[in-house]
Amino acid sequence: MFASAETITGTVTNKTTNKPAAGDDVVLIRLQQGMQESTRTKTDAKGRFTLDVPDPGLHLVRVTHDKANYFRPAPPGTQSVEIEVFNAAAKVQGVSGEADVMRIQSDESGNGLRVVENFFVKNESTPPRTQFGERPFEFYLPPGAVVEGSAALAPGGMPVQASPMPLGDPNHFAFIFPIRPGETRFQVTYRLPYNGSFRFTPKVLMTTDTVAIMMPKSMTFKPGASAPYSPVTEETTAQTFVARNVTPAQPLEFTVSGNGQLPRDQQQANQQDGANGATGADTAAQSGGGTAATDTRPGGGLGNPIDPQGTNDPWAKYKWWILGALGLAMASGAGVMLKGNTSQTTAPLAVGTGVIGGNSLLASLKEELFAVETDRLQGRLGEKEYAEQKAALEIVLRRALARNERGSSASDGTGPVV
Template structure:
């Protein structure tokens, strides 16, 4: 996309988005402890103002029945944060919100019933062939009984190559939306932790990093607990070789190759060597925000090609399509390939809808994902498509860092101005 075309698009989006009515007054709500299945009394409730960063506004405490009332002193978009057992839980409060319901859980530093569903790595080189770009995704399932949140100074730890340079990271809680979350370095080089609560259901972590590359590179995932699936996605121009007895099976795809290992125990040999150069083609990344392959229309509920992919993307819903089918990663691809653009795309979809949070929506996320609709508004779909395409063009090397920064900043301005108009 040229700069002038992009600017015209931003201008059209800005003037086409209708104004959002902002409301002032009060927000009432109820907090329920899902571990004990009763109202949660004594929890701190804070209204957070989202304009110009996250600013705490007013505070209160839940009563014996878990009820609270927050004063809303200013117009705009807010989050309601409930702190229970030292763990934060969020619900969005767009303009017009009058009430919210928040579900919380008791917390512990270690909770039984937590396992890695998958560790998925996406590899490609930059255009120079001198840097390897990796996007690694961790899918963590909390199936605790009774339901509890794992939260501490290192609720989820992982390993990266010692010479990795982290370029981006995000986390996604059950029923929530992607949020930027920076991993914290631990004592040993290459060892990191996401300080992000692992709530009941499925939590996803993504970290993007680069490595020096001279035409061949040896890597190896290092899961810290039993893992259901290790998957390595790369261009077909790469040559792959398992190292040290590692067992990977090749799954052919139209525009990529994927190597998969199953039922991995901690300490298992998972080393591999890749050589060659190349980028994953853009059409391999055409998945929509709900995990389904894009169809080019506004129907986000369209079935995947072939109709064989699992459509259950609820938290803790399992691995979806069996790993031995032609497309084993249908459930994961939207998160793997779209990257951090979802942070803006999903926020845009939710806040531009102008709808208050519904009590039946899944709690414990920073904000609920955009509900799927048979016919998404063309304007919203255009905005989401452009955000997606921007990140894809960057990942495939079609944009320089300067072009990416300029275009992303312009889209952010459009989004913020649209949200703030009232």
């Protein structure tokens, strides 16, 4: 029996003008066997809409305003949603780089480097607007980089596949993804040819608060003569070097040599626990367990950040992501989402087509739980919002896991039935 609400009502507010968003397209997207459009409508003069819900399951509500898309999850039983949108422009004052974080290690053969690079972009525009056009976020990769996976995370959203678009000059790319007010994160995983030494010449295209390089202790880091890197002094099983308040003209070159892999055993165990039904809170508790004397994970022993937003210490916020287990969970989890999908040509989320395949639903739900936990730890979610969002996601995750087990027992075990 269909237990979900038969309709979803909602209101769309333009937070640039603080007025109702009239005439915006609203679409209900069904998250099963890919992202499929279910029903659509438009907002009325007061920004209100009603969507028919013809089938049970997990849905997304998508609103398009000024060609940029805004999403809200709609788990089974959702009756109403409130969605905020913003006016958009190709370039918006107040957009800058929060951090460029590179995690570098050699592969087991020693003939290649594997790099996971995360870009944190903040939009502090006043009044708030979305930066969106032909190339909302541009970046460079090292020569010879072969992209293996990529993802984007909008403020308050879940990680989704978003393919970088090559631009005219070599190694120059852009994510066609809206930079909404708040913090947007991009992740690119790539491989580099390696003969025991590699010279990186990072190039930031906007003023960036922090550039960080994380690598195994068994490898050697040598900064360029004018590069402003300094080591992070926390005792961890990895080494990290940072440059702060970086401008586009600033030299950032460095050379890495030697071989080694970053420790991931603890996080992989946590990911497996999540696959067996652990909640985001359970996994976060496992990741944060132990004492400063016994915890040898990257970032272990740091405890809860005293200044999670980095108000007093610009580095504090990124300890969580770069050194902390939740940061590693996000990086590895997005990689799980993208495995097997690198050969697919998927339109970016910003232009309104599906980017989360059916086989990635469980991974997406677990990543959203991690995101909720992270937002709570960083003070972005109040206790009431945290409890509501976590409870809704846990219900959907349990249902998906139960269906997966039933499907696996009824099939030949070749894959989940979600």
